[in-house]
Amino acid sequence: MPRTPASTDVFHAVAEPRRRELLGLLSSGERPVTALVRELGWPQAQVSKHLGVLRGAGLVCVRPEGRQRFYHVQPEPLKAMHEWTAMFERHWTRQVDRIKARAESAASNPTKEIR
Template sequence: MARAATTSDVFNAVAEPCRRELLAALRGGEVPVAELVQRMRLPQPQVSKHLGVLRQVDLVRCRSVGRQRLYRLNAPALRPIHAWVSEFEAMWNARLDRLDDYVTQLSNTTTEPGTDTRRNDR
């Protein structure tokens, strides 16, 4: 098993740069596939496939208008991600890292176990 299935996990769906770009492109409102293809400079099948993934995790929804398909963002589906990162937000807002750095300097820090590059991080 390699990773939680892309099609079932929002985190995975968003891990793909193209799909993030797609979501960004949908921030303005409904957009037909053809326009997405243009903006993304990607072959149409790829776009459709990416949209398919986003649909499966409910990050986007679409409706048919004539032969076109208008996609729109379903922002609330991003909440799990936001919630998850937010739990860590305090840790960089509260400047706890300063204490962290202190601890770091106490003993000589080895950031990269193999290659011992910088000794003073951040």
């Protein structure tokens, strides 16, 4: 059974907190690698490697300019993730409803045990 490698799978790619941080940074605008290295404070090799994974997952795109490479976010795959999680939206809204109902019931019956 082949596992889905982080190098091509969006979910795996963003599972790494560092890569989320990197993406977050890029979300505020296109940047060359040097800028990322400076802002993140990581070794350059690591930044490049993480960018490589994000690139493989289609989460970022490169625009070469001279000897620099400007990276920017490619949001499509994240949209898929967003939609997958949305599948469970009704669960958490329902849960909030339950909690609210419980709180209200507790407020009107102060002696009653909360459960």
